[in-house]
Amino acid sequence: MERDLTQEICELIRITSTDLPVPVEKRLRDATNQETPGSAAQGAMRTILANIEMTRENSTPICQDTGTPIFFVQYPQSMNMTELEAQIRRAVELATKKTYLRPNAVDSLTGKNTVNNLGDQHFPSIHFTQVDTQELTIDLILKGGGCENVGAQYSLPDDRLKAGRDLEGVRKVVLDAVNKAQGEGCAPGFLGVAIGGDRGTSYAASKEVLLRDLDDENPDADLNQLERQITGEANQLGIGPMGFGGKSTVLGTKITSTHRLTESFFVTVSYMCWAYRRHKMTVTADKVYYE
Numbered sequence: 669m670e671r672d673l674t675q676e677i678c679e680l681i682r683i684t685s686t687d688l689p690v691p692v693e694k695r696l697r698d699a700t701n702q703e704t705p706g707s708a709a710q711g712a713m714r715t716i717l718a719n720i721e722m723t724r725e726n727s728t729p730i731c732q733d734t735g736t737p738i739f740f741v742q743y744p745q746s747m748n749m750t751e752l753e754a755q756i757r758r759a760v761e762l763a764t765k766k767t768y769l770r771p772n773a774v775d776s777l778t779g780k781n782t783v784n785n786l787g788d789q790h791f792p793s794i795h796f797t798q799v800d801t802q803e804l805t806i807d808l809i810l811k812g813g814g815c816e817n818v819g820a821q822y823s824l825p826d827d828r829l830k831a832g833r834d835l836e837g838v839r840k841v842v843l844d845a846v847n848k849a850q851g852e853g854c855a856p857g858f859l860g861v862a863i864g865g866d867r868g869t870s871y872a873a874s875k876e877v878l879l880r881d882l883d884d885e886n887p888d889a890d891l892n893q894l895e896r897q898i899t900g901e902a903n904q905l906g907i908g909p910m911g912f913g914g915k916s917t918v919l920g921t922k923i924t925s926t927h928r929l930t931e932s933f934f935v936t937v938s939y940m941c942w943a944y945r946r947h948k949m950t951v952t953a954d955k956v957y958y959e
């Protein structure tokens with residue numbers, strides 16, 4: 669009989685909803701120190717930091733919008749994907765009952781809330797990949813509606829921005845997305861960018877790239893340089909925390925590239941708010957690890 673991981677997955681949801689990752693908190697603290705003392709920007713950042721400490725201590729959600737649960741699952745051949753999906757859905761329902769998640773799933777046609785955060789096969793969002801190892805890993809991102817609303821997709825060339833089908837064109841459209849947001853989506857935030865793919869796969873890749881470690885470097889030297897450039901230039905726009913003005917608009921950029929048709933050149937920007945809620949669960953033999 670296959671092991672039931674419902675309780676362990678529920679714990680992953682609790683950690684993700686209530687305990688911001690240490691690297692994210694460090695970026696936020698560094699950004700707070702860069703803002704002008706006594707400014708609205710620094711005041712907003714200090715409120716954010718106080719909120720992080722309280723929610724961690726009380727095990728309560730970091731934000732009232734607990735977001736869309738997005739699971740990226742790598743599972744061994746020995747595991748039944750259908751049963752694993754059922755366990756994830758049960759864990760989401762249990763986490764909602766325990767108030768780690770707010771009921772968010774609403775029928776788009778009737779407006780009726782399902783109350784348990786379960787909708788059709790797309791809510792919660794679960795992405796499965798089978799691997800050759802015996803190790804199960806589940807990465808979870810909780811992506812709020814505010815930051816999702818300011819995501820954007822561009823089709824290059826873009827005559828309005830004079831953006832061609834090259835990395836300079838990518839730079840122009842990503843910065844345009846940041847500028848259009850003007851702090852909405854709860855800045856300072858993080859950018860996941862996908863170059864290529866079709867419209868659907870590009871959006872998926874722009875979210876998956878947000879799983880990268882904050883302090884890693886892109887293995888592609890050109891993309892690594894572009895990540896740094898976009899972050900630096902975004903912070904020169906003066907938008908600042910919550911749009912109050914200041915030096916901290918984007919705290920990190922991650923870019924991936926996927927193959928595309930010759931007729932299409934999409935650039936997709938997934939914005940993640942300051943509440944960059946992501947954690948990972950690893951199951952090896954009879955042990956479960958969280959990070």
